[in-house]
Amino acid sequence: MSLTKIFEQYPDRRYIMFGGKGGLGKTTFSAATSYYLAKKGKKVLVFSVDPQASLTDIFQKDIFGKGPTEIIPNLYAQEIDADKRVKAYQQEVRQKILDMYGMDKIPEEIESYIQAAAAEPAMEESAIFDEVVDIVVRGGYDYYIYDLVPLGHALYYLSMASVYDAWIDKITKLREQMREYDQVAAVMQREKELDEDAILNELLYIKERINKSSSILTDKAKTAFFFVLTAEDMIIKDTQKAAALFAKFDVPLSGYIINRVLPSELKSENIPEYLKNRFLMQEHYLEVIKNDFGNEILASVPEMERDVTGLPMIEKLAKAMFGDF
Amino acid sequence: MAEKEKKKGGFFQSVKEFVYGVAAHDSARFALKTRASMEHLFILITMGDMLGVPILPPYYSLRLLPYVVPQISTWKRRMLREKDLTDGLA
Numbered sequence: 001m002s003l004t005k006i007f008e009q010y011p012d013r014r015y016i017m018f019g020g021k022g023g024l025g026k027t028t029f030s031a032a033t034s035y036y037l038a039k040k041g042k043k044v045l046v047f048s049v050d051p052q053a054s055l056t057d058i059f060q061k062d063i064f065g066k067g068p069t070e071i072i073p074n075l076y077a078q079e080i081d082a083d084k085r086v087k088a089y090q091q092e093v094r095q096k097i098l099d100m101y102g103m104d105k106i107p108e109e110i111e112s113y114i115q116a117a118a119a120e121p122a123m124e125e126s127a128i129f130d131e132v133v134d135i136v137v138r139g140g141y142d143y144y145i146y147d148l149v150p151l152g153h154a155l156y157y158l159s160m161a162s163v164y165d166a167w168i169d170k171i172t173k174l175r176e177q178m179r180e181y182d183q184v185a186a187v188m189q190r191e192k193e194l195d196e197d198a199i200l201n202e203l204l205y206i207k208e209r210i211n212k213s214s215s216i217l218t219d220k221a222k223t224a225f226f227f228v229l230t231a232e233d234m235i236i237k238d239t240q241k242a243a244a245l246f247a248k249f250d251v252p253l254s255g256y257i258i259n260r261v262l263p264s265e266l267k268s269e270n271i272p273e274y275l276k277n278r279f280l281m282q283e284h285y286l287e288v289i290k291n292d293f294g295n296e297i298l299a300s301v302p303e304m305e306r307d308v309t310g311l312p313m314i315e316k317l318a319k320a321m322f323g324d325f
Numbered sequence: 326m327a328e329k330e331k332k333k334g335g336f337f338q339s340v341k342e343f344v345y346g347v348a349a350h351d352s353a354r355f356a357l358k359t360r361a362s363m364e365h366l367f368i369l370i371t372m373g374d375m376l377g378v379p380i381l382p383p384y385y386s387l388r389l390l391p392y393v394v395p396q397i398s399t400w401k402r403r404m405l406r407e408k409d410l411t412d413g414l415a
Binding site for chain 1: 345349350352353356357359360363364366367370371372383384385386387388389390391392393394395397398
C-alpha cells in the first residue's frame with residue numbers, strides 16, 4: 001500500500017490527520033499533503049489545533065489568527081488564535097447577561113467567575129475544539145487537514161469529546177427531569193403554557209456540536225488518521241502504545257509513515273564511524289518497524305538536507321511522500 | 326387575565342380553587358420544591374467551580390451562566406450552609 005493509493009482508493013476520506021510524538025514531522029507532513037492535494041486540483045484547508053502552532057513557520061507566512069489564508073491556489077492554511085476566541089466568547093457571555101436582565105454592569109461575583117473560567121488551562125483547548133467544529137460545519141473545502149498536537153494532547157483532545165459527550169448526556173437528562181416536575185406543577189395549577197426551557201435548548205445545542213466533532217474523529221468512511229514515526233526504539237514503542245489507545249477511542253488508523261530515514265546511497269560513500277553506527281541502528285529498527293507494522297507502512301521519507309520550510313522544500317517533501325505528481 | 330377569569334367564573338371558580346387547595350396544592354408545592362432542589366443540583370454540576378469544586382472544562386458551562394445568574398446567590402447560600410452538630414450547640 002502506498003500513500004497515493006490510499007488517497008485514490010478512498011476519496012471520501014476528507015478529514016486527514018497526522019499523529020505522533022512531538023517533533024517527528026506532523027506539521028511538515030500536513031503541509032506537504034495539503035500541497036499535494038492542492039496541486040491535484042482539490043480545495044484544501046490545513047489548520048492547526050495546536051496552541052503552539054507552526055504552520056506560520058513552515059509556510060513562511062504569518063497566518064496566526066487571520067482565518068483561512070491562501071498559500072497557493074486551492075491551498076488555504078489557518079492557525080486558530082485561541083486567546084482571541086476566548087476573549088470574544090467571554091464578551092459574548094457578558095453581553096448576553098446584560099441584555100437578559102437589563103443590567104448595566106455585570107455583578108462582581110459573576111464577573112470574577114467569567115474571568116476565572118477563562119484562566120483554566122482547558123479553556124484554550126476547548127476554544128480550539130469549538131472553532132474546529134465551526135470550521136468543519138461551515139464546509140467549503142474538499143479536504144480538511146488537521147495539524148494535530150503531540151500524542152498526549154491529541155489523546156486528551158479525543159477523550160475530551162467523549163467525556164463532554166457523556167457529561168452533557170447526564171445533565172440533559174437531569175434537565176429533562178426538571179422539566180417534568182415543571183409540567184406536573186403546571187398541570188396541577190392549571191397553567192396551560194409552559195415557558196420553553198432555554199437551558200435545555202442550550203444543552204442540546206452543545207451536545208450537537210460535540211457530537212459533530214467526535215463523529216468526524218471516529219468516522220471510518222470520512223477520516224484518515226496517519227501515524228508518523230522514526231526508526232528509533234523509544235518512538236516505535238510509544239507509537240504502538242498510542243495506536244492502541246487511539247483504537248480504544250475508535251479512531252480509524254489508515255497507516256504509518258516513517259520519517260527521517262537516512263538515505264542508503266550514503267552508505268557506499270566514505271562515511272565516518274559515527275554515521276556508520278547510525279546506519280546500523282536504523283537498519284535494525286527499520287526491520288522492527290517492518291515486522292510490527294507490515295503493510296500498514298505507507299511511505300518512508302528520507303531525512304532532508306535542510307529543514308523543511310518554504311514552498312520548494314514542501315514540494316520536495318511531498319514528492320518523497322507521494323512520488324512524482 | 327387571572328382577575329377577569331375569577332369574576333367570570335364566580336361560584337364555580339371558587340369551588341375549583343377550593344378543590345385545588347384541598348387536593349392538589351400540596352402536591353404542586355412538593356413538585357416545585359423538588360424542582361428547586363434539582364435546580365440547585367444542576368447549578369452545582371455546571372457551575373461547581375464557583376465553589377471551588379472543579380467539575381468540567383468551563384468552556385461550555387460559561388454558555389449556561391447567563392441563565393442562572395439570578396439563582397447564583399441563593400444557590401451559594403444553600404450549598405455553603407453548614408449543617409452539623411456543633412451548629413446546634415452554638
